[in-house]
Amino acid sequence: MRSLLLRIFAAFWSIILITIIVAAVIGYTYAERTRVALQNFEVGDAVFEASAALQENGREGLTDWLRNLPGPAEKLFYIVDDKGRDLLGRRLPEVIRVSLKRFGDRDSRPPRHRRDRPNLRPARPFTQLIGPDERVYTLFVVPPHTVKAQWLVDRGLGGLVLLALLISAVVSLVLARTLSRPIMQLRSSANAIAEGKLDTRVAEDIGSRRDEIGLLAADFDRMANELQRAWQKQTELTRNVSHELRSPLARLRVALELVRRKTGDLDELDKIDVETERLDELIGRILEYSRLDADSRERLSNIDLGDLLRSVVDDVRYEYGELGSNVSIELNADVTSTTSGYPGALRSCFENVLRNAVQHGRDDGHVCVHLEKEGSQAVIVVEDQGGGVPDDELKKIFEPFYRSRTPQNATRRSGGLGLAIASRAATLNGGTISARNSANGLRVEIRLPLTTDRIVPSNQ
Amino acid sequence: MNTPDAKILIIDDDRELGEMLAEFLSPDHLDVRACLTGEDGLEALRNETYDLLILDIMLPGMNGLDVLKALRERSDIPVIMLTARGDDVDRILGLEFGADDYLAKPFNPRELLARIKAILRRTRSDERRGGSVAVGKLEFDVRSRRVEAGGQSIRLTGTEFELLRCLAESPGEVVSKEQLAREVLGRRHMPYDRSIDTHISNVRRKLSDAGVDNPSIQSQRGIGYLLLVDERGA
Numbered sequence: 001m002r003s004l005l006l007r008i009f010a011a012f013w014s015i016i017l018i019t020i021i022v023a024a025v026i027g028y029t030y031a032e033r034t035r036v037a038l039q040n041f042e043v044g045d046a047v048f049e050a051s052a053a054l055q056e057n058g059r060e061g062l063t064d065w066l067r068n069l070p071g072p073a074e075k076l077f078y079i080v081d082d083k084g085r086d087l088l089g090r091r092l093p094e095v096i097r098v099s100l101k102r103f104g105d106r107d108s109r110p111p112r113h114r115r116d117r118p119n120l121r122p123a124r125p126f127t128q129l130i131g132p133d134e135r136v137y138t139l140f141v142v143p144p145h146t147v148k149a150q151w152l153v154d155r156g157l158g159g160l161v162l163l164a165l166l167i168s169a170v171v172s173l174v175l176a177r178t179l180s181r182p183i184m185q186l187r188s189s190a191n192a193i194a195e196g197k198l199d200t201r202v203a204e205d206i207g208s209r210r211d212e213i214g215l216l217a218a219d220f221d222r223m224a225n226e227l228q229r230a231w232q233k234q235t236e237l238t239r240n241v242s243h244e245l246r247s248p249l250a251r252l253r254v255a256l257e258l259v260r261r262k263t264g265d266l267d268e269l270d271k272i273d274v275e276t277e278r279l280d281e282l283i284g285r286i287l288e289y290s291r292l293d294a295d296s297r298e299r300l301s302n303i304d305l306g307d308l309l310r311s312v313v314d315d316v317r318y319e320y321g322e323l324g325s326n327v328s329i330e331l332n333a334d335v336t337s338t339t340s341g342y343p344g345a346l347r348s349c350f351e352n353v354l355r356n357a358v359q360h361g362r363d364d365g366h367v368c369v370h371l372e373k374e375g376s377q378a379v380i381v382v383e384d385q386g387g388g389v390p391d392d393e394l395k396k397i398f399e400p401f402y403r404s405r406t407p408q409n410a411t412r413r414s415g416g417l418g419l420a421i422a423s424r425a426a427t428l429n430g431g432t433i434s435a436r437n438s439a440n441g442l443r444v445e446i447r448l449p450l451t452t453d454r455i456v457p458s459n460q
Numbered sequence: 461m462n463t464p465d466a467k468i469l470i471i472d473d474d475r476e477l478g479e480m481l482a483e484f485l486s487p488d489h490l491d492v493r494a495c496l497t498g499e500d501g502l503e504a505l506r507n508e509t510y511d512l513l514i515l516d517i518m519l520p521g522m523n524g525l526d527v528l529k530a531l532r533e534r535s536d537i538p539v540i541m542l543t544a545r546g547d548d549v550d551r552i553l554g555l556e557f558g559a560d561d562y563l564a565k566p567f568n569p570r571e572l573l574a575r576i577k578a579i580l581r582r583t584r585s586d587e588r589r590g591g592s593v594a595v596g597k598l599e600f601d602v603r604s605r606r607v608e609a610g611g612q613s614i615r616l617t618g619t620e621f622e623l624l625r626c627l628a629e630s631p632g633e634v635v636s637k638e639q640l641a642r643e644v645l646g647r648r649h650m651p652y653d654r655s656i657d658t659h660i661s662n663v664r665r666k667l668s669d670a671g672v673d674n675p676s677i678q679s680q681r682g683i684g685y686l687l688l689v690d691e692r693g694a
Contacts, residue, residue: 239518239544242544243518243544246544246565246566247474247477247565249566250474250477250565250566250567251474251476251477251480252566253566253567253568253569254477254480254481254484254569255480257484257568257569257570258480258483258484261484261487273568276566280566307681310682311682314682318650
């Protein structure tokens with residue numbers, strides 16, 4: 001029973017159930033005690049005592065006798081005077097009133113059963129006592145089961161309990177729902193925010209509640225506001241930095257072309273051109289890296305890993321020309337591997353790992369991309385033949401701007417952000433990335449959770 | 461390549477860049493005027509006829525996408541937009557709003573010149589060629605760059621029109637993205653470039669909005685696109 005709804009429902013309902021059982025037990029015990037008490041109580045003796053009390057002390061004596069009867073028995077005896085009132089001033093049970101009305105207070109004939117209300121037998125006057133003042137007192141003995149709710153009992157105690165359970169079930173269910181419904185709403189809103197819909201708020205649905213859940217909803221919205229504001233600031237900053245750093249570069253490149261027109265092609269100008277481009281690429285990488293932190297701009301969607309890998313390999317082959325022709329891709333054919341993630345970030349992850357492999361492999365070395373399913377995970381392996389890195393550096397290569405100590409890598413490495421971006425992008429997609437040295441080079445392994453069922457149809 | 465005089469408007473808040481570009485483009489008989497804000501740019505486009513617009517997406521105040529949206533409601537002027545490198549969202553939105561091509565800033569000015577020439581050449585050759593072609597339910601009027609289906613006119617940007625016409629020249633045959641990029645955008649198809657795909661999806665959307673299901677554009681994964689004509693339905 002994991003659901004809050006079920007738990008609250010079960011708790012309340014079982015409490016009500018226990019209450020019913022306890023009440024039934026108490027009721028039964030009480031009835032039993034009455035029965036036992038009456039067993040030892042001789043009605044004949046009682047009438048004799050009553051008569052003696054009346055003769056001795058008149059009406060008051062009789063009243064005292066009635067008042068002093070033992071607990072359970074007191075409720076059985078009613079003594080009605082000639083004006084039709086009980087001596088103790090108690091309200092007369094209906095059975096006695098019917099009896100009085102129908103037979104008159106002096107009539108002692110045995111009453112007949114009424115057909116229309118078979119359960120309501122008129123109480124039979126047990127005896128009549130005549131006091132010293134010649135007044136007539138009628139003594140009634142009311143059988144213990146002639147209580148008014150008798151008909152309910154006669155319909156069956158089972159039915160009664162069932163009815164109580166039914167009502168209490170409905171009430172418990174309503175109560176449980178009023179508690180769990182807003183929590184489910186909060187949950188779906190929290191999920192929506194996690195998926196990048198930062199404008200999600202809950203006040204409209206549950207903010208009007210004045211209880212603790214209403215307060216929680218207000219706090220939730222405040223948190224969402226802050227989150228959205230922080231994200232907007234971050235996005236704005238990223239855009240501004242991008243704009244501010246790149247505007248001078250744009251001017252530089254146009255100026256460079258103008259100079260080239262005046263002086264003709266110079267090797268130095270080409271060099272400036274290349275370095276400008278490099279600077280631009282580096283700025284791009286830094287922005288890409290910082291953006292991955294709070295990249296909620298993308299929507300989660302189902303991604304076919306095979307498709308994505310093929311497309312990335314195509315792009316990299318194209319980008320690196322001859323070097324790129326060494327890239328081979330091997331997809332486990334019988335597997336359609338779908339992961340739920342951010343397509344842009346995941347593409348950037350694969351691209352950077354692959355670029356790193358192509359850049360660090362030997363010119364004639366092959367780079368192998370391999371996709372396989374392992375349990376509930378997709379395993380993507382990118383293996384180059386570039387000689388690998390020292391074992392103690394295997395974790396550090398995923399840190400930003402880390403430069404390998406091996407001279408070969410140090411000279412050929414560019415940017416130093418590629419694997420850091422890949423690592424962040426893998427984490428963002430709920431996966432892991434690791435590297436180890438294989439026989440000829442570096443083997444980078446990306447593990448991503450597979451989606452078993454396609455909830456969202458792919459956009460392709 | 462001999463390009464006749466053309467008037468170009470640049471909307472970019474970087475004054476110096478605009479001035480340098482004007483200087484850079486002038487030897488190629490391109491008459492450049494620069495505006496610093498989107499509002500000024502739209503005003504200039506209302507008052508004068510330009511052959512091409514270079515539009516920066518990052519503008520203070522009214523941003524480039526808003527300018528593009530407002531512009532496309534009344535004009536089919538070719539637009540090259542300038543985006544920040546790596547900002548895919550702006551780039552895709554820009555193409556969806558009807559930009560003809562894009563360049564990431566900072567761009568190589570020679571690349572910009574090549575794109576301008578490609579677009580102008582295309583526009584001019586259409587004006588010379590004229591005539592009309594019919595494929596399936598579609599009718600192309602090449603001179604006015606209009607496509608009609610059942611008397612209903614479908615509004616396409618210059619690039620979208622060219623893509624559709626390029627596919628219509630050989631219906632039922634796959635045209636590679638390479639070829640489409642070369643013929644329509646006047647450049648090589650670059651890796652990581654999704655602009656052909658974006659343009660195609662725009663054309664598809666506009667066709668389906670107009671209720672045209674014949675011909676339909678099919679994609680061949682990894683290769684290109686083809687225009688499929690159902691002769692029975694034609």
